[in-house]
Amino acid sequence: MPRRLSSLAAALVVGLVAAAVVANADPAAAAAPRPYAVQGDCAGRPATAVGMAAGYCMGLVWQGDGTDGPRTPRGLSPLANGDWLVTDLGAWTAGQGAVWRLSFDAEGAPRLRRLVQGLSLPHTVARGPDGRIYVSEMNRILTLDPDAADPQASVRTVIGGLPDNRLHDNRHPLSSFIFDGDGALLVNVGAPSDRCVDAQGRPHTTASGACIDSAETAQVRRHAYLGNGRWAEDSTVFASGLRNSIALVRHPSGTILQGENSVDLTTPDHPYDEINVLRRGGDYGWPYCVDLGTPLPGWSAAQARCGQRQRPVALLPPHAAPLDLLYYDGAMFPELRGRLLMTWHGFRRTGGRIVAVETDGQGRPLTDIGGRYALYPRGSAPYPTGAPSVRGKVLTPGWDLVAGRQPRGSPVVMAVAADGAIWVTDDRSRAILRIARK
Incomplete structure (x- = not known):
């Protein structure tokens, strides 16, 4: 290994075993x-041992040691000079988050x-x-200038008043957003509960029989663009019945896709x-129907009215937990151009994967009937009979826990x-990784 890589690798792993991480939303966190x-x-980056699809490797850019850097890295955005912006959830507690700037010294560290x-x-x-x-943030969209002398002083609220989760009272407090073709902001507002039932499994309903959580949450809102970095505070409901729409993407054709994290049975x-x-x-x-139209426990078929609701274009593995969708347009992997990349964040046997899905000209996933999905540490399981599943390949088939x-x-x-490499955050391991050509 060249001296630069050797010293960088050593710096990356020193002290990691003793590092602490804030609690996350699953048992392993x-x-x-x-x-x-x-x-x-x-x-050009130290290679991890993660088992990758043929022709790919996963390099380690950075991993936290408990003393500096993001505690819970989530979002990533490249800057023109090769630096990166990284959002840091910090903890599932208000006021602990941050935005970091990642750069590299002359040796690449x-x-x-x-x-x-x-x-x-x-x-x-x-x-x-613009x-x-x-x-x-949890309850607002803000703007900042990363090149300002004092970036903290450059923070300005763009849209405020998003539903506040009151810390742990809300099951899905995170906001995310994408920009539509006309500049409008499409903003996720997650459901405050898992499936709108009480401890005895009885639905929380309004007088009309509808879920009490669905009136102003469990939706994607649309804020019209007013120009010059301004959006309308008032919004319209773009789509509803969506438990957790952290994963959103817009295709150049105008197609909007959402990755739904289904309920936690x-x-x-x-x-x-x-x-x-x-x-x-x-x-x-949400919260009435799952899969291709099955009423959830606690809701009768008459209440659920699944036949009147939109069916998914494809099913994903149970508890895969899609958290990001991205259409690949880079130069490094011509075979991936136009494909839909997904992160599966789930901590059960189906999670811990990045998947590249074939799409049609409008960016919609191509599907198969009778497919199977992979399980860790080995094996697979079938999708329901007649159900569409995404057609593609797993780029990270060996990302399960391997001691040591x-x-x-x-x-x-x-x-x-800029070079077409795929960067990704790993929040439970406090890491930023890079998928490149092997």
Whole structure:
């Protein structure tokens, strides 16, 4: 290994075993992050041992040691000079989040500088139609200038008053957003409960029999663009019946896709997560229906009215937990151009994967009937009879826990670098990784 890579690899792994991480939303998150062992080279970065599809490797850009840098890295956005912006959830507590700037010294070693702190559960960071940088917090969308002398002083609220989760009272507090073709902001507002039932499994309903949580939440809102970095505070409901729409993407043709994290029944093999094509005014079934139209326990068929709600375009493995969708347009992997990349963040047997899905000309996933999905540590399971499943390949088939070598993958957000490499955050392991050509 060249001296630069050798010294960088050593710096990346020193002290990681003792590092602490804030609690996350799954049982594994309370443990200290496991280090990625590195050996060899992955296109200029220390290579991890993660088993990859043929022709790909995963390099380690940075992993936290408990003393500096993001505690819970989530969003990623490249800057023109080769630096990166990274959002840091911090903790599932208000005021602990931050935005960091990741740069590299002359030897290629990572350097992190905190630009903004005191944020509440920041997630998405993206460049807007006006060229400015925008970030989603739990209850607002803000803008900041990463090049300002004092980035903290440059923070300005763009849209405020999004539903506040009152800390742990809300099951899905994170906001995320994408920009539509006309510049409008499409903003996720997650459901405040898992499936709108009480401890006895009885529905929480209004006088009309509808879920009490569905009136102003469990939806994607549309805020019209007013120009010059301004959006309407008032919004319209773009789509509803969506439990958790952290994963949103717009295709150049105008297609809007959403990755649905379905409800948390105790069974590991049901219900299935979903990919939905969002249409303005569509109702996608939460909390009444799952899969291709099955009423959830606690809701009768008459209450659920599944036949009147939009069906998913494809099912994903149960508890896969899609957290990001990205159409690949880079130069490094011509075979992936136009494909839909997904992160599956789930901590059960189906999660810890990045998948490249074939699409049609409008960006909609191509599907198969009678497919199977992979399970860790080995094996597979079938989708329901007659159900459409995404057609594609897993780029990270070996991202399961291997003692002494690697943690189970927990990929969150991806971004494509100028050279076409795919960068991804791993929040449970406090890591930023890079997929490159082997």
